[in-house]
Amino acid sequence: MAESFEITDEMKARVGVESPPWTFEVTTTGVRAFARGVGYTDPVYYDIEAARKAGYRNLPAPPTFHGTPIYIPGKSEETFSTPLECDITVDHGLPNTIDGGKVTEYYEQICAGDTLTCVTKLASLDLKVTGSGITMFIQTIEFKFTNEDGKVAVIDRLKVINH
Amino acid sequence: MAVTWDNINEGDSLPELKKKPSLTQMVKFAAGNGDFNPLHHDFKYFACEYLGSVLVQGHFRYAALGELVQTWLGHNQGGRIKKMSCQHRGMDFPDADITCKGTVDKKYEENGEKLADLTIWTEDNEGKQNSPGAATIVFV
Structure with missing residues (x-):
């Protein structure tokens, strides 16, 4: 199934779409x-x-x-504690998920007492075929955290790999 | 001695950081970062039954690499992490050694900033780098 996987126009249309903001308390x-x-x-x-x-x-x-997302039953994802409405990943039907790693860029010091506002965005979609012929579907998800002064404090870019 | 722009050199090695996360430590980490993926605590989870074990969180290794770099820098002594990253290319299991290592690859000035690029990675007992990464430090 994964060998014939393709990125559809519907998936591509999700790239760049931002989630509503969510609060992270430090x-x-x-x-x-x-x-x-x-x-x-x-x-x-x-x-x-x-x-x-x-x-x-x-x-x-x-x-x-970068703090803890405010947890609200029914509005937060139970496994990862992140807000359901901020899940901007695309539906793909692939059964396996791998944490592909992360890039973190720091702009401001973060300390206890800070309240950060996070907006997530699907930054890119890519396909990569492994040496053994397995097609890997790679979603890069950006998390932009802004502090109470309106300054971007940190940006994470997470790679989620499905196959 | 605190790490400063003046006293680092290309080729320097960061002091190694040893980790050996037990299942209890992994549960503490899950509580700290809010990730309750059963892959990291539930031996009856289908993937864990297949693998024969739960797995150490990738974020644990990433955070440990952050500790490696921040401990080397010290606090407000003149350098801070501008950027860091790692990939996850392999699995670590509970109670196994994870050694965090790093080297200074490049020391340079760019756009008025004094910068150093590091290679950082975790190593298991067989020398496999399960989380290779990089960091850029900006010095004042």
């Missing part, structure tokens, strides 16, 4: 939970005084953490 508890999950022992991610002594205004968000 809280002290969220920073501590993420840092604990990674295994950081550096006190700047747990102790506000240590963070301020290091020059931060509050606990800094560890790299790759």
Whole structure:
């Protein structure tokens, strides 16, 4: 089935379409939970005084953490906690999903206490045929996070691979 | 000694960061990042039954690479991450060693910024780079 997969005009029409905005909260508890999950022992991610002594205004968000999407039952996706209305991926019918990795561009420092507004966009659709002849359908999804000052704080570009 | 523009050189290696995520650590990470994909905690999930195990989250490896770079930089000492990335090309399993490594590939000035490009990657016990990536650091 995957060998004959094609990107349809209907799929192409979704490229560039933006989702409604969604709020991500960067809280002290969220920073501590993420840092604990990674295994950081550096006190700047747990102790506000240590963070301020290091020059931060509050606990800094560890790299790759941009806060927690507000969870609302029925409006949030149960597995990934992201808002259902911000899922801009296309229907494809392929059974297997792979996390292809991510590119993150930082523009502003992110600390606990920040509230970020995220807009997602389907940035591109691509096909790649592996050496073993399997067609991989690659969706690049952009997540743009804007802070309360109206400045873009960080942009993620995630590759979701289906086959 | 804090990392600064003046004291880094092309070819420098970042201090290695060792990880060995247990299932409990992976559950902590799931709680921290809000990703509850059963692939990472449910041994009865069809893919885990097929593989014989749950898998370490790709985002865990990405975050660990972020820790590698941020720990090398220190805090507000003159450098910050401008861009980072990684791909996921292989699987890591619970209780297995993951070593995060990095090197300084290029030190240069561009558009008035002092920059350094790093190659970063994770390595399993067989030397396989399951999450190769890159980072660009901007120095003040």
